[in-house]
Amino acid sequence: MIESISAALGLMSSFEVMIAIFIGSFAGIVFGAIPGLTYSMALALMLPFTFTMQPVTGISLLLATYIGGMTGGSISAILIGIPGTPSAAATVADGYALTKKGEASVALGTAVVVSTVGGLVSLVIMVLLVDFISTFAIRFGPAEIFMLV
DSSP states (O other), X not given: OHHHHHHHHHHHTSHHXXXXXXXXXXXXXXXXXXXXXXXXXXXXXXXXXXXXSOHHHHHHHHHHHHHHHHHHHHHHHHHTSOOSSGGGTTHIIIIIHHHXXXXXXXXXXXXXXXXXXXXXXXXXXXXXXXXXXXXXXXXXXXHHHHHXX
């Protein structure tokens, strides 16, 4: 498992992947922050760019767009009281109230920190449980797949 993690970190540290992550994060945050433009629209618009990329670079671009979009939705929810994405609807209640009190920077900082910590914790859980879940999912037959759909 350690070898797999070090190989993944080696793939991720290339210049092209880092640029793709930066561009995807920026596009996701912009699309997430504008009400009506969600991360799913950003993913649909970024998808054609991935056709000419290496697989790791393309997947990194799409993942960064998704994560940036989820985080970006809280910006408009906090600043103007309109969630940028459906997942930021609950952020309006506390975040916009803090903005009205003049503490928008606290609300935005908290949203970014919580989003980062949540992403890292879920990444660790996914890495630890991927073997168990994959062996369980491989045994799915037609009935289980039908039930999922």
